Amino acid sequence: MSTFIVEGGHSLHGSISPQGAKNEALEVICATLLTPEKVTISNIPDIADIRNLIILLKEMGVDVDQPDKNTAIFQAKNLNTDYLKSESYRKKAQSLRGSVMVIGPLLARFGEAILPKPGGDKIGRRRLDTHFLGLCKLGADCEYNPNDSCYYIKAPKKGLEGNYMLLDEASITGTANVIMAAVMAKGTTTIYNAACEPYIQQLCKMLIKMGAKIEGVGSNLLTITGVEYLHGASHRMLPDMIEVGSFIGMAAMTGSNIVLENVGIRDLGIMPAAFERLGICLEIEGDNIRVNQKEIYEIDPFIDGSIMTFADAPWPGLSPDLLSIFLTVATQAKGSVLIHQKMFESRLFFVDKLIDMGARIILCDPHRAVVIGSGKFLSLHSSNLVSPDIRAGIAMLIAALGARGTSCIQNINQIDRGYEKIEERLNRIGAKIIRTDD
Numbered sequence: 001m002s003t004f005i006v007e008g009g010h011s012l013h014g015s016i017s018p019q020g021a022k023n024e025a026l027e028v029i030c031a032t033l034l035t036p037e038k039v040t041i042s043n044i045p046d047i048a049d050i051r052n053l054i055i056l057l058k059e060m061g062v063d064v065d066q067p068d069k070n071t072a073i074f075q076a077k078n079l080n081t082d083y084l085k086s087e088s089y090r091k092k093a094q095s096l097r098g099s100v101m102v103i104g105p106l107l108a109r110f111g112e113a114i115l116p117k118p119g120g121d122k123i124g125r126r127r128l129d130t131h132f133l134g135l136c137k138l139g140a141d142c143e144y145n146p147n148d149s150c151y152y153i154k155a156p157k158k159g160l161e162g163n164y165m166l167l168d169e170a171s172i173t174g175t176a177n178v179i180m181a182a183v184m185a186k187g188t189t190t191i192y193n194a195a196c197e198p199y200i201q202q203l204c205k206m207l208i209k210m211g212a213k214i215e216g217v218g219s220n221l222l223t224i225t226g227v228e229y230l231h232g233a234s235h236r237m238l239p240d241m242i243e244v245g246s247f248i249g250m251a252a253m254t255g256s257n258i259v260l261e262n263v264g265i266r267d268l269g270i271m272p273a274a275f276e277r278l279g280i281c282l283e284i285e286g287d288n289i290r291v292n293q294k295e296i297y298e299i300d301p302f303i304d305g306s307i308m309t310f311a312d313a314p315w316p317g318l319s320p321d322l323l324s325i326f327l328t329v330a331t332q333a334k335g336s337v338l339i340h341q342k343m344f345e346s347r348l349f350f351v352d353k354l355i356d357m358g359a360r361i362i363l364c365d366p367h368r369a370v371v372i373g374s375g376k377f378l379s380l381h382s383s384n385l386v387s388p389d390i391r392a393g394i395a396m397l398i399a400a401l402g403a404r405g406t407s408c409i410q411n412i413n414q415i416d417r418g419y420e421k422i423e424e425r426l427n428r429i430g431a432k433i434i435r436t437d438d
Contacts, residue, residue: 001410001411001413001438002411002412002413002416002435002436002437002438003408003409003410003412003435003436003437003438004397004400004407004408004409004412004415004423004433004434004435004436005406005407005408005433005434005435005436006382006397006400006401006406006407006408006409006431006432006433007405007406007432007433008378008380008382008400008401008402008403008404008405008406008407009254009378009402009403009404009405010254010401010430010431010432011254011255011256011257011430012250012251012254012256012257012258012426012429012430012431013256013257013258013429013430014258014259014428014429014430015258015259015260015261015288015429016247016258016259016260016261016425016426016428016429017239017260017261017262018239018240018241018243018244018247018260018262018263018264019043019045019046019047019239019240019243019419019420020043020044020045020070020237020238020239020240021045021198021199021202021237021238021239021240021241021242022045022047022049022050022240022242022418023172023197023199023240023242024198024199024202024203024237024238025041025044025045025050025053025237026049026050026053026098026101026173027101027173027176027199027200027202027203028041028202028203028206028235028237029041029044029050029053029054029057029072029074030053030098030101030102030104030105030176030180031105031180031203031206031207031210032057032062032074032075032076032105033057033060033062033076033079033102033105033106033109034076034105034108034109034180034183034184034207034210034230035076035210035229035230035231035232036075036076036077037075037077037230037231037232038073038074038075038232039073039074039075039206039210039232039233039234039235040071040072040073040074040232040233040234040235041071041072041073041074041234041235041236041237042070042071042234042235042236042237043070043071043236043237043238043239044070044071044072044237045070045240045420046069046070046420046421047416047417047418047419047420048413048416048417049096049097049098049417049418052092052095052096053096053098053099054072055092056089056092056093056096056099056102057074057076059083059088059089059092060076060079060080060083060084060089060102061076061078061079061080061083062074062075062076062079063075063076063077063078075232079110081106081110081112084106084113084114085114089114089116090116090148090150091116093115093116093118094116094117094118094149096118097118098118099115099116099118100115100118100128100131100173100177101173101176101177101180102115103115103131103135103151103153103177103181104131104135104176104177104178104179104180104181105180105181107135107140107153107154107155107160107181108160108180108181108182108183108184108185109184111154111155111159112152112153112154112155113153113154114150114151114152114153115150115151115153116148116149116150116151117149117150117151128151128174129168130167130168130169130171130174130175131171131173131174131177131178132151132153133165133167133168134165134167134174134175134177134178134181134191135153135177135178135181137163137164137165137178138155138160138161138162138163138178138181138182138185138189139155139156139158139159139160139161139163139185140153140154140155140156140160140181141153141154141155141156158186159185159186160181160182160184160185160186160226161185161186161187162182162185162186162187162188162189162190162224162225162226163187163189163190164189164190164192165178165189165190165191165192166192166193167191167192167193167194168193169193170193170194170195170196170220170314170315171195172195172197172199172200174195175191175194175195175200176195176200176203178191178194179191179194179200179203179204179207179214179222179224180203180207182224182226183207183212183213183214183224183226183227183230184226184227184228184229184230185224185226186226187225187226188223188224188225188226189222189223189224189226190221190222190223190224191221191222191223191224192220192221193220194219194220194221194222195220195314195315196218196219196220196314196315197314197315197319198238198241198264198267198269198315199238201217201218202235202237202238204217204222205217205235206233206235207230209233209234209235210230210231210232210233211227211229211230211231212224212227212230213225213226213227238264238267239262239263239264239267241264241267241268241269241271241319242319242321242322242391242418243419244260244263244264244268244271244289245271245275245321245322245325246325246394246398246419247260247291248260248275248280248282248289248291248325249325249326249328249329249395249398250397250398250401250402250426250431251280251291251293252275252278252280252291252293252297252329253328253329253332253377253398253399253401253402254293254377254401254402255293255294255295255296255377256291256293256430257290257291257292257293257294258290258291258429259285259288259289259290259291260288260289260290260291261287261288262287262288263287263288263289264287265284265286265287265288265289269315269316269317270316270317270318271318271319271322272284272289274310274318274322274326277299277300277308277310278297278299278300278308278310278326278329278330278333278337279296279297279298279299279300279333279334279335280293280297280329281293281294281297296332296333296334296375296376296377297329297333297334298333298334298335298375299330299333299334299335299336299337299373300335301335307336307337307338307370308335308336308337308338309337309338309339309340310323310326310337310338310339310340311323311339311340311341311342312340312341312342312343313342320341320342320343320344320347321391323339323341323347324347324348324350324391324392324394324395325391325394325395325398326339327339327348327351327354327361327369327371327395328354328395328396328398328399329398330371330373331354331359331360331361331371331373331374331379331380331399332373332374332375332376332377332378332379332380332402333373333374333375334373334375335373335375336370336371336372336373337370337371337373338368338369338370338371339368339369339370339371340367340368341367341368341369342367345366345367346366347389347391347392348363348366348367348368348369349363349366349388350388350392350395350396351363351369353383353385353386353396353399354380354395354399356383357380357381357382357383357399357403357407358374358379358380358381359371359374359379359380359399360372360373360374377402378402378403378404380399380402380403380404381403381404381405382400382403382404382405382406382407383400383403383407383408384407384408384410385400385407385408385409385410386409386410386411387409387410387411387412387414387415388411388414389414390414390415390417390418390419391418392414393409393411393412393414393415394415394418394419394422396409397409397415397422397433401426401431412435423435
């Protein structure tokens with residue numbers, strides 16, 4: 001198990017660029033299964049979850065050439081579908097949440113798919129009903145076998161057929177799976193209440209380059225006309241929005257002046273404005289963001305004077321992946337804020353670690369926490385911490401960077417799943433982080 005030793009209280013300076021978007025990578029890499037031709041994807045983040053997904057595809061028979069660590073050429077020409085029945089596939093897929101997005105492409109191209117119940121972050125229930133309800137609307141038969149904890153999905157002999165569907169929730173991965181299945185279904189598919197995050201838009205744009213016919217990209221109403229064949233294409237991924245938010249939080253907590261370069265400002269939605277409501281000083285400079293936090297930040301109340309609330313919501317609302325960062329940054333702000341994590345009932349349970357560091361937080365229930373800011377820098381003190389998941393892990397790192405003394409963060413393999421060589425990149429701009437391997 002790897003550990004970070006973090007010496008807090010150091011201001012950051014200089015510039016840093018976000019990696020490619022993890023959540024987009026999981027979608028577009030799985031989409032390469034839809035064609036036997038070569039698909040080139042660039043700006044891929046070199047992180048554990050993506051490396052594991054690429055290994056999984058290789059073992060399925062996908063040829064992968066990586067001219068550099070952030071570019072890969074995929075060719076799913078000779079796929080071994082028998083591998084899906086192996087114990088090796090079961091173990092690897094169970095350990096990787098992103099494996100759920102192989103079922104749409106496999107179903108579309110080969111007529112069947114097997115999905116071991118996927119793992120991932122321990123942040124509460126993460127149901128898959130939206131995926132299967134959508135695939136069933138296309139004619140697939142979906143069954144779950146409790147004996148081997150696997151889902152079995154099979155298309156009818158005549159193939160998938162387009163249909164109208166109203167998704168029960170705007171699930172990002174559910175929408176992605178249905179889109180990837182529908183692009184090769186017969187006839188027309190209409191998906192209402194579709195997720196429309198930038199990463200879904202990116203998936204659609206790549207599929208259109210491959211020959212798919214998709215209308216309504218960027219909205220929650222997609223119309224897909226099925227095609228018989230998809231060809232190869234090249235695609236460049238967006239910067240990671242969550243990493244941009246993480247760097248903003250780090251700069252705020254440490255009272256720093258840094259420039260975030262090439263952030264994809266048009267695809268950040270309301271995130272910059274939300275940070276400004278938290279009192280963070282942001283300056284937009286082209287496609288860069290400068291965070292210049294000379295003084296402590298003050299939370300804006302609502303216009304009627306009531307306490308500010310930050311809650312997650314489907315795009316264009318705040319991503320649930322950002323709320324752990326907002327909560328941590330609020331611990332030293334002037335004022336109070338309510339953090340409402342609607343989607344996952346276990347994601348706020350890391351706040352007891354922040355309380356141990358001196359934060360004033362009231363955990364109202366599994367979904368809501370009230371943060372009473374200290375109104376000064378370095379109000380937290382160092383502690384020994386354990387990262388339970390990716391986003392709580394980065395929140396702990398942000399807290400440790402802004403705390404007095406030296407903190408120890410264990411189980412940082414969770415952070416590695418979502419952030420590329422984070423300690424090396426932060427050390428270059430003034431952080432003091434040491435990685436140790438036990």
